[in-house]
Amino acid sequence: MQPFRVPISIPDTQRVTLTQPFGPVSNPLEPEGPNGEPHFHYGIDLVCGDDHHTYGVAIVCPFPSITITEKTWEGAMNPTGNGIVGVYTDAEGVVHKIVLWHCSKINDAIEYKEGDVMAYIGNAGLVFPAPSLRDPYAGAHLHLGYYRGDILTDPLTAFDITNPYRGPAPTQALEMPPAQWVVAKIEAFMAPFLPQATPPAQPNQPTP
Numbered sequence: 001m002q003p004f005r006v007p008i009s010i011p012d013t014q015r016v017t018l019t020q021p022f023g024p025v026s027n028p029l030e031p032e033g034p035n036g037e038p039h040f041h042y043g044i045d046l047v048c049g050d051d052h053h054t055y056g057v058a059i060v061c062p063f064p065s066i067t068i069t070e071k072t073w074e075g076a077m078n079p080t081g082n083g084i085v086g087v088y089t090d091a092e093g094v095v096h097k098i099v100l101w102h103c104s105k106i107n108d109a110i111e112y113k114e115g116d117v118m119a120y121i122g123n124a125g126l127v128f129p130a131p132s133l134r135d136p137y138a139g140a141h142l143h144l145g146y147y148r149g150d151i152l153t154d155p156l157t158a159f160d161i162t163n164p165y166r167g168p169a170p171t172q173a174l175e176m177p178p179a180q181w182v183v184a185k186i187e188a189f190m191a192p193f194l195p196q197a198t199p200p201a202q203p204n205q206p207t208p
């Protein structure tokens with residue numbers, strides 16, 4: 001099988017770098033693995049230069065076509081942040097599923113063709129280093145998970161990270177800082193000063 005191109009679009013001058021491989025890792029932020037490994041990375045993490053250059057980079061369709069089956073806009077405090085899941089069935093009937101996490105923006109369509117922009121890289125969710133007011137783009141990366149015929153597989157066996165798509169660089173300087181986690185931080189800061197909601201009266205629980 002010919003490897004697919006990595007689903008990232010960047011200028012000719014940039015390249016894609018792997019920052020965390022697939023499989024068992026020592027990183028305590030990663031959850032338990034499918035076979036009881038203490039920490040397991042269910043995909044690969046990719047950046048394009050530093051995190052500031054990576055924030056807002058376009059995520060494109062790496063297959064002849066894709067159908068988006070899930071979109072999650074979970075907020076900055078969810079581990080996976082914002083993500084999309086999409087599937088492509090090849091000529092031999094093999095289903096290729098990709099899982100993309102930490103997006104800063106997700107486009108509306110459900111069907112895409114190769115090279116179409118589906119979403120943008122961000123730092124929503126559990127990323128390290130965590131973004132701060134001083135460095136709002138910190139931790140931006142693409143988490144790419146891959147299932148080949150429903151089997152969790154190392155994305156490096158299917159995607160060539162030396163062969164990204166080519167397009168314009170993101171323009172963070174023209175954008176507002178990533179807003180989602182800023183809102184979450186302000187809410188957390190304000191919480192002690194806001195009137196506490198009165199908990200609803202507990203109905204009498206029937207005894208089992």
Ligand SMILES: [Zn+2]
Nearest residue numbers: 043044045143
């Ligand atoms: Zn990851």
